[in-house]
Amino acid sequence: MSAAEVELLDNELDADLRATVRSFLAERCDPAEVVKAYDGDGSLTPVLWKGIAGELGLAGLLVPESYGGAGASAREAAVVLEELGRSVAPVPFLTSAVVATSVLLAGPTEAGADLLAGLASGERTAALVVPLPATAAQPLEPVETEVRSVAGALEADTLLVPVATPDGVEVRAVPADQAQITPVSSLDMTRRLADVRLDPAAGEVVVAAEHGADGVRSGLLAGAALMASEQVGVAQWCLTTTVDYLKVRRQFGRIVGGYQALKHRLADLYTSVEGGGAAARHAAGALALGDVEEAEIATHVAAAYCGDLAVTAAEEAVQLHGGIGMTWEHPAHLYLKRAKADQIAYGLPGLHRDRLGTLVDI
């Protein structure tokens, strides 16, 4: 199948999945609850994650049925991430159900297979121990060490640690209760970072050395590819919310959204959001088809484009809301913080362009 033939629209199953996730989040992920994470109350996360991973059974989308998963693909995960982005939902879906899961899928040992089954059922949650921004495998030496700015570690019961061995990179699973995990006051508290101190020797091997480097690489690739869908969800919320607001806000006796200077900015933003939607879905589709080089090209395109898109959308939302957009009370800041942190987390847009250039001979 050529790149252009990737299905870029929701099919019927995608639409059902989207509706399910959206109504779940509408009910349980109110922005007034989400914002509490910034004031030290992280209690929404475990409740929400239990619902998404357990009740809705979405943690196992990428896990094949033979490991106890749903046997779906990156396409379905992309739909979920768009919706999670739209609600800035503070759940470890990307870090556990996408990145950590993809690391394990490269070639799990028996213990790795057990872990996959646990992740798929939602009983367990894992995080890959890499410092953000994470753009390439950075294996640790097999001695006690500290890794700063790890995403998903606070929510995880299992930490996946890439370890350098003479035979290559092996991935070890260290129980979270055997590591020292220190929460960080993060730019984005809806995906809060932690500094992690651990001894890799405390964990058992879940991906052996022959597959470990591939696993970390494909985990980070999947992370960047699917974060683009989250970024599209963030941008969609910002666009929709801003358009809705400008349709009711009056100044000088008229609806503010009727001013051409604002209409044109929103038309440009709409055009970019549509583009981001196509690029992100294409990256997910290419990942699902499994052609590594195609998936890498599509991922760099989506990551380069959507990383800036979400930030632009959130910055426009803040500006076009006027003073209210600067307040703690209005949720726009939650999206701005997520968008800016996302833009950095799996490699800056310029880095993705540079890697793209190498792949396409520019």
Place this chain on the structure above:
Amino acid sequence: MTPEDIKRRVEEFLAEHPVATTEPSAFLHARYRAGLAWVAFPEGEGGLGVSRALQPLVNDLFDAAGAPDNNPRRNGIGLGMAAPTILAYGTPEQKARFLEPLWCGDEIWCQLFSEPGAGSDLAGLATRAVLDGDEWVVNGQKVWTSGAHNADFAILVARTDPDVPKHRGLTYFLCDMHDPGVEVRPLRQITGEAEFNEVFLTDVRIPDAHRLGAVGQGWEVANATLNNERVAIGGAAMPREGGMLGVVAESWRQHPDQQTPELRDRLLKLWVESEVARLTGARLRQKLAVGQPGPEGSAMKLTFAKVNQQLTGLDLELRGEEGLRYEDGEGWTMVRPEHVDFGGRDAVYRYLRAKGNSIEGGTSEILRNIVAERVLGLPGEHRVDKDVAWKAIPR
């Protein structure tokens, strides 16, 4: 109908009409009558009433067989704009009269819409059509008419009622360009050549049977044409690194002495934007596999114009000294091209021609209004002439 069904149909057709022994024009007419011309059109109108998505497959199969084509670049306006509008609004007689010679390339079309006094405000146009018996008598001046000098017919919008507000007094016609009252004068452009024309219409007579849609319905019909135009300009299917990006990426590779990190990052930004635009177009086509283009096509065209202009500008910079020379073909000599080709001639031509991309087929400013109002539902612009009889509007 599945791709396999279509493939079988094409194979059967090719068996009955061998490429080697069938005269090209007869081949094209037979292909039309077999419904293998534009497959999304209904049966009897050159199609099979199947998904638009099957068209590239059909074209590929005929190309692979070495079949003659209908020289689509010569008749872009006919194929991309006139045909879908005639299909949507034409009487059975009009469809039977016009569609087959149009598709086969026997009759070339142009578009008589814009006027010196009616550009973005197309609905304000002043060309008058007055009914005289069963013919309309048309007087006025049109402008920016690509290919009028090669055209046999034109899609024309004229004012049939000056006493009602501007949008309501328009009617759409199919105008014979060989009428003695039609005078075509070249309009030289910043590229040096004259792809466009001014067209003067003096007592041109159009039979009422060549009116498309009802009297007074011209604005609605014209919008169907314009939506198709925007998709035709901005939404063409292409492979990755196709179109202008392919041309400029090749320039980069051919000029290693000019390469700098700054130029490389700018090119890669445009590489990403072009690829995103291509994917957006692919998604729009999946959405439109059945049905008519809507205002979303305006967003496609906005992006196309922006990216094309930036790419062609960058191309000159990538070429160093070469970018300062316009030596290809005729240079600045005034010529009359056979067809419009955004990617043709040399880099200087492409840079200058691309300036038209954000003007032709709706300026980028008007398209942003369309997106904001019709897609996002934001309030319309203040229109002082909205409820005023056309003849009372100051001009």
